[in-house]
Amino acid sequence: MTQERQPLLKVRDLNVVFGSRHHAVSAVAGVSFDIFPGETLGLVGESGCGKSTTGKALMRIVEPSSGTIELEGVDIASQSGRALRNIRTHMQMIFQDPISSLNPRRRVKDIVAEPLDCWKSVKGTERDVLISDLLNKVGIDPAVYGNRYARQFSGGQCQRISIARSLAMRPKLLICDEMVSALDVSVQAQILNLLEDLKHEYGLTLLFIAHDLAVVKNVSDRVAVMYLGKICEIGPGDSLYEAPAHPYTKFLLGAALEADPDSPMHSQVLEGEPPSPLNPPSGCRFRTRCPNATELCASEEPQPREIAPGHQVACHFPLTITRK
Numbered sequence: 218m219t220q221e222r223q224p225l226l227k228v229r230d231l232n233v234v235f236g237s238r239h240h241a242v243s244a245v246a247g248v249s250f251d252i253f254p255g256e257t258l259g260l261v262g263e264s265g266c267g268k269s270t271t272g273k274a275l276m277r278i279v280e281p282s283s284g285t286i287e288l289e290g291v292d293i294a295s296q297s298g299r300a301l302r303n304i305r306t307h308m309q310m311i312f313q314d315p316i317s318s319l320n321p322r323r324r325v326k327d328i329v330a331e332p333l334d335c336w337k338s339v340k341g342t343e344r345d346v347l348i349s350d351l352l353n354k355v356g357i358d359p360a361v362y363g364n365r366y367a368r369q370f371s372g373g374q375c376q377r378i379s380i381a382r383s384l385a386m387r388p389k390l391l392i393c394d395e396m397v398s399a400l401d402v403s404v405q406a407q408i409l410n411l412l413e414d415l416k417h418e419y420g421l422t423l424l425f426i427a428h429d430l431a432v433v434k435n436v437s438d439r440v441a442v443m444y445l446g447k448i449c450e451i452g453p454g455d456s457l458y459e460a461p462a463h464p465y466t467k468f469l470l471g472a473a474l475e476a477d478p479d480s481p482m483h484s485q486v487l488e489g490e491p492p493s494p495l496n497p498p499s500g501c502r503f504r505t506r507c508p509n510a511t512e513l514c515a516s517e518e519p520q521p522r523e524i525a526p527g528h529q530v531a532c533h534f535p536l537t538i539t540r541k
Contacts, residue, residue, distance in 0.1 A: 224251035225422050226275070226390060231284035233267070233274050242494045244270045246446035248284075249521075252390070257416070257423040259437030259454065261430060261469070263491060267446040268426045269313070272392045275424070276310050277301060288390065306336065309383035313395035315375035321368035325352070325378055326359060328367060332385040351381040354418075355411060373404035380412065384419060392424045397432065409436055430470060434458055439527070442466045445491055445502040448521070452528030462530040465503050501533070509534050 233245035245267045252258045260268050273279040275286055277293060286293040293304055312318040319328055329348050333339055339347055349359040355377040357363075367375060376396060383391060393412070397405040413436065416423060427433050433440055434454055441451040442463065450463040461467040468487040489506045492498050500518050504510040513533050521529040 222253055225254045225289060226252040226424075227285075227287040228275070229285045229287075231271065231274060231286065232282045233270050233279055234282040240495065243446050243497065244494060245274060245281075246497075248443075248446070248448055250441055250448060250451060252422055252424060254389075254422055255420065256438040257425055257436055259433035259440040260424060260426045260443060261428060261433050261440060262443035263469075264428065265491065265494075266443045268428075268443055269394050271443070272310065272394045272424060272426050275392060276305065276308060278310070306332075306386045307388055308390045308392065309386065309388040310392040310394060311376070311379050311383055311396045314399055315372050315379055315396075316367075318379055319367035319375055321366060324364050324366055325357065325370075326363040328378060329381045329385060332382065336386070338386070347385070351384055352378075354384075354415065355381045357381065373400050373408060376400065376408055377411070380408075380415065384415065387419065388421070390422045390424070392426070394426045395428070396425075398427065398429065405432065412436070430458075442469065445497060446494060447502055447531065449503065449532065450528075450530045451521075452525070452530075456525065456528055460536075462524055462528070462535040463503075463532050464507050464509055464536065467536060501531075 228251070229249045231245055231248040232243070235242045235244055248267075248271060250258065260271065262268055270279055274281045275293070281294050284294060288304060288307060291304055293301070296304060326348050329351055330344060333344055333347065349363070352359040352363065357374065357377055362370075367378065370378065397408050400408065409432065412423075415421065425433065425436055437454045439452060440454045440457050441448050442457075442465065443449070444465050450457065450461065450466045452462075457466065458470060461470055472487065487506060492502065492505055498505050498515070500516055501507070501510070501514040504514040507514065511533070517533070519531045519533045521531045523529050524535055
């Protein structure tokens with residue numbers, strides 16, 4: 218018998234609620250997923266669905282209201298003080314805005330060295346060699362640019378510096394929060410190729426948060442689709458894109474722009490606006506925009522169920538799946 222592969226990160230029933238008791242916003246509502254060593258899990262959805270809040274909650278930048286976040290069996294959500302600081306060295310986050318995520322008054326080499334200096338893990342010549350190596354890895358010449366300030370760099374260069382900083386402590390998990398959405402398309406491709414190379418070189422595991430479905434498809438092993446604080450579908454990237462099982466996933470894919478001028482136009486359009494998280498619909502949160510909704514969808518919340526190996530959907534009436 219072969220031993221079942223254990224997830225690096227296990228998230229169960231994660232909830233994040235903002236505001237007071239009378240005006241509470243449920244930004245993340247009962248989210249559960251696993252990320253296995255060496256894989257990339259893509260997290261997609263409309264703006265405001267809770268993707269970035271989920272990523273920040275994993276790092277405890279935003280405090281979870283309830284739920285468990287286990288990294289190699291240790292519950293991050295229950296840690297505090299030095300224990301939390303220790304476990305955070307195994308997780309790093311790359312933020313959406315590469316320019317504002319770097320201190321404009323600090324030199325590039327000092328920005329990359331900051332995690333090392335905080336933990337005093339390496340010093341002297343070893344520290345300088347490591348910083349130079351990280352900058353070289355991301356395509357920034359330390360001899361030319363190491364003493365320049367962050368404000369002197371473009372968005373793509375700042376994101377490369379952010380990647381170098383995130384690798385300083387040799388993390389196991391990288392959370393990439395819309396890391397290429399603010400960059401030009403040509404620069405996006407360069408950053409994504411760099412990230413893929415570094416993933417294999419350093420043995421990284423990635424949570425890749427984005428709203429661009431084409432980008433997510435190219436970089437992810439599995440994809441989770443989020444709507445109004447909940448994950449409605451999760452599965453292998455190829456099968457989810459070829460045959461989506463949740464109506465929202467189908468609409469989301471239909472709205473994606475194709476570079477092929479001969480590709481067929483999608484006639485179905487998702488009507489209406491997402492409901493307010495202050496007062497989400499009863500039952501299925503997507504039912505107010507779903508053409509297949511029935512009374513069951515209003516009275517009973519659908520629970521995730523496996524419809525194919527590794528493919529789960531939270532829908533009472535999943536779409537027919539055809540496999541090639």
